[in-house]
Amino acid sequence: MAFDPRQIMKAFPILESGTGKNTLHYLDNAATAQVPNAVINAMVAHDAGRRANVKRGIHRLAESATAAYENARESVARFIGVQNPAEIIFTSGTTHGINLLAHSLGNTLKPGDEILLSPVEHHSNLVPWQMLQDRFGIHINFLPMDDNGLIDTGSITEYITPRTRIVSLSHGSNVTGALTDTAALGDAVHEHGAVLILDGAQVIPHGPVDLPALKADFYVFSGHKAYGPSGIGVLWGRMEQLEKVSPVFSGGEMIGDVKLLTSTYAEIPHRFEAGTPPITQAVGLGAALDWLHRLDQPGLNRHLMTLTTQVINGLQHLSVESNAIRIIHPAMDTGRLPIISFIVRGIHPHDVCQFLSDRYDIALRGGFHCAQPLHEQLGLPEGSTRVSLAAFNTQEDVDILLEGIAECMRILL
Numbered sequence: 001m002a003f004d005p006r007q008i009m010k011a012f013p014i015l016e017s018g019t020g021k022n023t024l025h026y027l028d029n030a031a032t033a034q035v036p037n038a039v040i041n042a043m044v045a046h047d048a049g050r051r052a053n054v055k056r057g058i059h060r061l062a063e064s065a066t067a068a069y070e071n072a073r074e075s076v077a078r079f080i081g082v083q084n085p086a087e088i089i090f091t092s093g094t095t096h097g098i099n100l101l102a103h104s105l106g107n108t109l110k111p112g113d114e115i116l117l118s119p120v121e122h123h124s125n126l127v128p129w130q131m132l133q134d135r136f137g138i139h140i141n142f143l144p145m146d147d148n149g150l151i152d153t154g155s156i157t158e159y160i161t162p163r164t165r166i167v168s169l170s171h172g173s174n175v176t177g178a179l180t181d182t183a184a185l186g187d188a189v190h191e192h193g194a195v196l197i198l199d200g201a202q203v204i205p206h207g208p209v210d211l212p213a214l215k216a217d218f219y220v221f222s223g224h225k226a227y228g229p230s231g232i233g234v235l236w237g238r239m240e241q242l243e244k245v246s247p248v249f250s251g252g253e254m255i256g257d258v259k260l261l262t263s264t265y266a267e268i269p270h271r272f273e274a275g276t277p278p279i280t281q282a283v284g285l286g287a288a289l290d291w292l293h294r295l296d297q298p299g300l301n302r303h304l305m306t307l308t309t310q311v312i313n314g315l316q317h318l319s320v321e322s323n324a325i326r327i328i329h330p331a332m333d334t335g336r337l338p339i340i341s342f343i344v345r346g347i348h349p350h351d352v353c354q355f356l357s358d359r360y361d362i363a364l365r366g367g368f369h370c371a372q373p374l375h376e377q378l379g380l381p382e383g384s385t386r387v388s389l390a391a392f393n394t395q396e397d398v399d400i401l402l403e404g405i406a407e408c409m410r411i412l413l
C-alpha cells in the first residue's frame with residue numbers, strides 16, 4: 001500500500017488523530033519519537049499476559065516471557081540484516097552501549113594507543129572515550145569535518161596510525177542530518193588492526209539497515225528514537241569481536257558456574273546482560289522495529305525527504321531578504337536524514353522553541369543537542385534549533401512550522 005502519513009498518524013494515540021483535537025506538531029523525533037499503538041499494545045499484552053522474569057523460571061509464564069524476549073532479539077536481528085541473533089545485546093540505549101565498549105575495550109589499551117573520533121559526535125560518543133585518557137594514557141584524535149559539519153571520512157588514511165585501536169563515529173548526525181560516508185572506513189580501520197564502532201542512534205529510526213555491509217565491528221542504537229520505548233537499546237557486535245570483549249557488568253544471569261572466588265561466564269549475548277533485563281521494553285522494541293519494517297520503505301523515505309526539502313526551502317525563503325537564517329548543512333544531494341538544524345540570527349534557539357511551543361504547540365529542540373563541540377566549531381556558541389521528522393509528520397506540520405517561524409521573526413527580531 002502506498003505510504004500515507006494520515007493513516008500513520010492514526011496509529012499514534014498521542015497525536016489524537018481523527019478526533020479533531022489534534023494540536024500537537026511533534027517535530028522533536030531525533031530526541032525521542034512517539035510510539036504507535038502496535039508498540040503500546042505489545043507491551044500491555046506482555047505485562048498483562050506473560051509477565052515473569054526471563055531465563056531463570058521453570059514455569060509457563062517464565063517460559064513465554066523468555067520466548068517473547070528472545071523473539072524481540074530476532075526482530076532486531078532481522079531489521080539490521082544480521083543472521084545470528086546472539087550478536088544482539090540488549091542495553092538501556094546508545095549511551096549504555098558506547099560506555100560498555102569504552103570500559104571493556106578501554107581495559108585492553110596501553111599508554112600511547114590512539115582513539116579516532118570526529119567533532120560531530122554526540123557527547124555520548126565523546127565523554128566515555130575522554131574518561132579513558134588519564135586512566136590509560138591514550139590519545140584521542142579527530143577526523144576533520146567541513147563547514148557544514150560533514151565528517152571527512154575519505155581522509156581516514158591520513159589520520160589512522162599503527163597506534164589507533166578504536167575508531168568510533170556517528171553513522172548519521174543528530175544535528176546536521178548528514179549520513180556519514182562509511183565506504184572508506186571498514187577496510188582502512190581493519191588494515192590497521194583497529195575496530196570500527198558506528199553510532200546508529202539517528203539512522204535506525206528511518207528504516208532497516210544492512211549492517212554487515214557497513215563493515216563495522218560494533219553498532220549501537222536506542223529504542224526510544226525508533227518508535228520504541230525508552231530504557232532499551234542495542235549493541236550489535238560481530239561474533240568474533242564480541243568474543244574478545246570482556247563483560248563490564250556482572251551478577252546474575254551473565255554467569256555459567258559460580259564458586260566463592262571464581263566464576264565462568266554465560267554464552268554471548270547473555271554474558272553482557274547481567275541482572276534482570278528490560279523485558280517489557282525489549283518486547284516493545286521488537287514490536288517497534290517490526291512495525292517500522294512493515295511500512296512502505298521507499299514511500300516513507302520519499303515522504304520524509306519531501307518534507308525535509310520543504311522545511312529547507314521554506315527556511316531559505318524566510319531568509320531571502322533578511323539573511324537572518326543559517327541552516328546547518330542544507331544540501332539535499334548528499335545522503336541525509338530528516339533532521340534540519342538552523343539558527344535565526346538575533347533570536348536565541350531556546351526562545352525560538354519556547355515561542356513555537358507556546359503559540360503553536362510545536363515541539364522542537366533548541367540548544368546544543370548534546371553536540372557542543374560541533375556547534376562551537378561551526379561558530380554557533382548558542383547552539384541551534386532542530387526540526388526532526390518522523391513517519392507521522394505531515395505537510396500541515398511543515399506549513400504550521402514555517403508560519404510559526406515567520407511570526408517568531410516578525411515579533412522577536
Ligand SMILES: Cc1ncc(COP(=O)(O)O)c(C=O)c1O
Nearest residue numbers: 093094095122124174199201222
Ligand atoms: C547520534 C546520537 N548518539 C547517541 C545518542 C544518545 O542516545 P541515548 O540518550 O538514547 O543513549 C543520541 C541521542 O540523542 C544521538 O542522537
